[in-house]
Amino acid sequence: xxxxxxxxxxxxxxxxxxxxxxxxxxxxxxxxxxxxxxxxxxxxxxxxxxxxxxxxxxxxxxxxxxxxxxxxxxxxxxxxxxxxxxxxxxxxxxxxxxxxxxxxxxxxxxxxxxxxxxxxxxxxxxxxxxxxxxxxxxxxxxxxxxxxxxxxxxxxxxxxxxxxxxxxxxxxxxxxxxxxxxxxxxxxxxxxxxxxxxxxxxxxxxxxxxxxxxxxxxxxxxxxxxxxxxxxxxxxxxxxxxxxxxxxxxxxxxxxxxxxxxxxxxxxxxxxxxxxxxxxxxxxxxxxxxxxxxxxxxxxxxxxxxxxxxxxxxxxxxxxxxxxxxxxxxxxxxxxxxxxxxxxxxxxxxxxxxxxxxxxxxxxxxxxxxxxxxxxxxxxxxxxxxxxxxxxxxxxxxxxxxxxxxxxxxxxxxxxxxxxxxxxxxxxxxxxxxxxxxxxxxxxxxxxxxxxxxxxxxxxxxxxxxxxxxxxxxxxxxxxxxxxxxxxx
Ligand code: PHE
Numbered sequence: 249x250x251x252x253x254x255x256x257x258x259x260x261x262x263x264x265x266x267x268x269x270x271x272x273x274x275x276x277x278x279x280x281x282x283x284x285x286x287x288x289x290x291x292x293x294x295x296x297x298x299x300x301x302x303x304x305x306x307x308x309x310x311x312x313x314x315x316x317x318x319x320x321x322x323x324x325x326x327x328x329x330x331x332x333x334x335x336x337x338x339x340x341x342x343x344x345x346x347x348x349x350x351x352x353x354x355x356x357x358x359x360x361x362x363x364x365x366x367x368x369x370x371x372x373x374x375x376x377x378x379x380x381x382x383x384x385x386x387x388x389x390x391x392x393x394x395x396x397x398x399x400x401x402x403x404x405x406x407x408x409x410x411x412x413x414x415x416x417x418x419x420x421x422x423x424x425x426x427x428x429x430x431x432x433x434x435x436x437x438x439x440x441x442x443x444x445x446x447x448x449x450x451x452x453x454x455x456x457x458x459x460x461x462x463x464x465x466x467x468x469x470x471x472x473x474x475x476x477x478x479x480x481x482x483x484x485x486x487x488x489x490x491x492x493x494x495x496x497x498x499x500x501x502x503x504x505x506x507x508x509x510x511x512x513x514x515x516x517x518x519x520x521x522x523x524x525x526x527x528x529x530x531x532x533x534x535x536x537x538x539x540x541x542x543x544x545x546x547x548x549x550x551x552x553x554x555x556x557x558x559x560x561x562x563x564x565x566x567x568x569x570x571x572x573x574x575x576x577x578x579x580x581x582x583x584x585x586x587x588x589x590x591x592x593x594x595x596x597x598x599x600x601x602x603x604x605x606x607x608x609x610x611x612x613x614x615x616x617x618x619x620x621x622x623x624x625x626x627x628x629x630x631x632x633x634x635x636x637x638x639x640x641x642x643x644x645x646x647x648x649x650x651x652x653x654x655x656x657x658x659x660x661x662x663x664x665x666x667x668x669x670x671x672x673x674x675x676x677x678x679x680x681x682x683x684x685x686x687x688x689x690x691x692x693x694x695x696x697x698x699x700x701x702x703x704x705x706x707x708x709x710x711x712x713x714x715x716x717x718x719x720x721x722x723x724x725x726x727x728x729x730x731x732x733x734x735x736x737x
Pocket of ligand 1: 382383384385424529532551552553572573574575
């Protein structure tokens, strides 16, 4: 039994807590979160405390154990192996846990405090200091710190709150790659530059049609890190980076074309075109994106650049210099295997999964990039059926709040489009193919804003009945009112 003194002490503390604004909010939150059972969140067997930043729904948590990039014969895994085969000898890190600190995901990479990527609307927070990684770059600093190889590749699941359509899913996969050279074992800058160019000469040659109109360094748009690098060093690093990645693209698109041809699909007579465009990332400079002209459009395949020296210095390897890249695996897998909808990668329907066989050995615990077999071909996906789409519209007024002047002001910012997307996914799961804003209107007198979204329901595995589509749509309408406070029209 607690003594009377202990009790009165406790109540004094509680009273003091109650008088402090932040403490009161915290207590209300703790009480509320205990009440709705939000105290801890368990992600793949690990427990995390939640707080007012927590916004990771259970549907996302349940994707964590899937690890599509390591699943035998899965197209995401085959795509990973195919890319790895272009980096023989690089060390692979393919089992890094997806829960990382805000420091790993953003700070260590030099993201400014007000960078939009840090917003709760864009990122899944486990709590204030912890997120589901939004990119594989979250592990760059740690792997550089480990200092176990000159070249490394990191493949992993990454998480972003995003739109719903056939090429976006809130969980997807990326591969990060980096190659560095250690100055401390080389005499001087001249020798370093010579060594890097020697390594460029060792890379396979290709006959790709590459457009690269910009100089590797541009003082405003794509600056040299002049405090740390000589121009000749950055140029040599850039040359090694570009040739290495062009070789990846040559392989991917040669395989994609071969697959399409073998499947009797029409292929373009035009030679493959790729182009380098200047880019910006907080953790590389200069930086580029590589784009490929594919089926009538320029497709962005990857981002890359010369690693910011501050990152390497902070990672305890100040004498290393080099490059890094990051690329999404889904987009590449979709074109390699002619997969029309990103949701299919998550399907456990054997009509999907039984269609693929990896030409590479299955060894998820391997830590070294393996070469490709001497000859193999990829078989495109044969759609098992296309079930009918059920489009339904929902129109609503955004919530209004009273302004200090007593009028009603629309608070467009109170509902973020990604909140709508997530709510739809929470209700309809993978039975929703596309969500699109089709109308937007502001009332001339009241100033209130109305939005109309078209939700396209379509199962990948069966025909949805009218009643099912209506039922899902009704639940979404209700949830929009209850969770986002909108007024249905
Ligand atoms: N992490 C970046 C992204 O997700 C890609 C990138 C990786 C860019 C490494 C440069 C270097 O967009």
